[in-house]
Amino acid sequence: MRTRIKCCGITREEDADLAADLGADAIGFVFTRRSKRFIEPEAAARIRATVPPFVSVVALVMDDEPDWIAHVVDTVRPDMLQFHGNERDDDCAAFGLRYLKAIAMGEGASALARLRDYPRAAGLLLDGHGLGEMGGSGHRFDWSLMPADLDQPLLLAGGLTADNVAQAIEVARPWAVDVSSGIETSPGIKDGAKMERFISAVRRASP
Ligand SMILES: O=C(O)c1ccccc1NCC(=O)[C@H](O)[C@H](O)COP(=O)(O)O
Numbered sequence: 001m002r003t004r005i006k007c008c009g010i011t012r013e014e015d016a017d018l019a020a021d022l023g024a025d026a027i028g029f030v031f032t033r034r035s036k037r038f039i040e041p042e043a044a045a046r047i048r049a050t051v052p053p054f055v056s057v058v059a060l061v062m063d064d065e066p067d068w069i070a071h072v073v074d075t076v077r078p079d080m081l082q083f084h085g086n087e088r089d090d091d092c093a094a095f096g097l098r099y100l101k102a103i104a105m106g107e108g109a110s111a112l113a114r115l116r117d118y119p120r121a122a123g124l125l126l127d128g129h130g131l132g133e134m135g136g137s138g139h140r141f142d143w144s145l146m147p148a149d150l151d152q153p154l155l156l157a158g159g160l161t162a163d164n165v166a167q168a169i170e171v172a173r174p175w176a177v178d179v180s181s182g183i184e185t186s187p188g189i190k191d192g193a194k195m196e197r198f199i200s201a202v203r204r205a206s207p
Contacts, residue, residue, distance in 0.1 A: 163201075
């Protein structure tokens with residue numbers, strides 16, 4: 001299986017272009033205002049218009065108002081939503097789009113109980129941050145906790161870099177890896193060389 005790659009926290013067109021050129025399968029925009037990687041929906045829509053076919057666009061939110069999420073959906077036309085807060089399955093499924101649900105793994109194995117709460121999720125993203133904290137933290141978790149017996153695809157996130165992603169794939173066997181701070185110079189500003197090293201490392205580990 002070829003491990004899919006999502007580059008998250010995109011705020012600049014050149015970073016979206018490079019991610020697509022290097023073979024990323026998806027890019028993510030963060031629409032939670034308190035994030036350092038927040039992008040206005042109108043600016044994201046301009047970048048979205050340049051994203052080539054077969055590269056998915058994911059809109060991230062975290063306990064945001066439904067009206068705001070609806071505005072993001074109308075303006076950006078993302079392929080999927082990604083929820084990072086205390087949203088329930090009904091909340092996540094209410095926008096007529098497929099969705100990913102992030103599970104905060106900061107508390108360890110006890111977080112795994114929440115995986116069963118999202119039967120309509122297209123995928124579950126296990127992320128290293130703590131419960132109630134924002135993603136993009138650069139915190140990793142114990143990859144051996146990644147379950148092997150779920151029907152939904154599992155995405156691995158949190159503290160991944162070019163130097164550790166091969167081992168992460170070997171241990172966790174995720175459907176996809178998701179990276180943000182590990183390919184940045186500062187929040188929202190991607191580093192082309194780091195992005196290239198990261199994507200090359202994934203491809204070597206999972207051709
Ligand atoms: O990136 C943010 O600032 C953010 C804010 C609120 C919710 C989610 C957010 N980001 C999620 C991601 O970028 C990734 O899914 C993931 O957390 C990977 O982050 P990193 O550990 O930096 O690679």
